[in-house]
Amino acid sequence: MRLVVEGLACRRGARLLFEGLGFNLESGRALIVTGPNGTGKSSLLRILAGLSEPAAGRLRLEGAAEPEDFAEGIHYLGHLDAHKAALSAEENLSFWRAMLGRPALTVGEAMEEVGLGGLGGLPVAVLSAGQKRRLALARLLVAERPLWLLDEPTTALDVAAQARFAALARAHVEKGGMIVAATHAPLDLGPSDALDLGARRPASPIAAVVA
């Protein structure tokens, strides 16, 4: 499988965030997107997820059933955790497991993996910010998706949880998965490329994906 992005441009209001962005992401590799605030990291991920329309450019997932419309092959983890505070951690996770389809780990296994074992019965309202983030990461594990789009995945996580998450992400990449992660923290996600959106302000639209 291969994610191919060609000539992508993103406009927010009157401001052009980036243009002429192109890269290929092969199976078994991760792409780390960095850059100062407001350079379009989140916008890029939303475009890749099909949640917003690019101002220009095309993207496709070669090897997917529908290369042009591949939202079903994506796990999208944005700033928001997509939990319901009134439901328990377990109820939230089993809801997403049923919704997402193509099940992978069971709810219990996924909770163990992210270090939330034994907390499943608690309502999400009483979990800490870091625990909520862990629960959101557990969503990635309960359903099978080749491409993970992660927006600041390690926000609010402690050092041990960050390492644990990095290990889970590396395992996904090793199995032939793909990850595009926007981050400020240094993340070791296995064999990866880097994309610095800060260096790609529209004034200097040079194609540059540093290997």
Add this chain to the structure above:
Amino acid sequence: MSRAFLALLQRDLRLAIRAGGGAGLGVVFFLAVVVVTPFAIGPDLALLARIGPAILWIGALLASLIGLDRLFAADAEDGSLDVMSMLELPLELIAAAKGLAHWIATGLPLVIAAPVLSLLLNLQPASIGALTLTLLVGTPAITFLGLIGAAFAAAFRRGGLLVAVLVMPLTIPVLIFAVAATGTALGGTVPFGTPFRILAGLSLAAMVLGPIAAAAALRATRD
């Protein structure tokens, strides 16, 4: 796909029942409208029996709109809507599942409460039967038409009143034929079936068109 539909239905019902879900709010509002009316109109039993069905229907219409503004807005605010719009389950069916859950949580209790509240307005048994039947068939139309307003409320954020303003005009045909059908129970030349069938048709059309329009609105307004 049907598994996802059922999972969403179950989650929304669970959220409606849990604290702060507001499932009982519609019935309480309905009760308030119906209880207050006889005090305002006075102890004219004949008049109450004649206008009772209309009052019950207005109460049910307004009660059905309660909570619609949060239907998609809550999911948009916590990020659930983003994840949901990337599923195999199309957005139209997601809207339909949420609409169905909302009707079971707020519409169905109104139908069940209506026969009891009818007694307060001196309705005859025949009228009570006709009214309950029209509520059962008509309230889904209001909920599913309401999905359209609910989808816009999610985009505009604070859209509480907006839903009522957007949805109310669309529900007027439902109100007209539902009250007309109930009125035939008191006599007249038109049989019950004539307005009732139109009401059923309106309801079926709303159940198909509401989710489609709501999904289109959600797609058009997401950034």
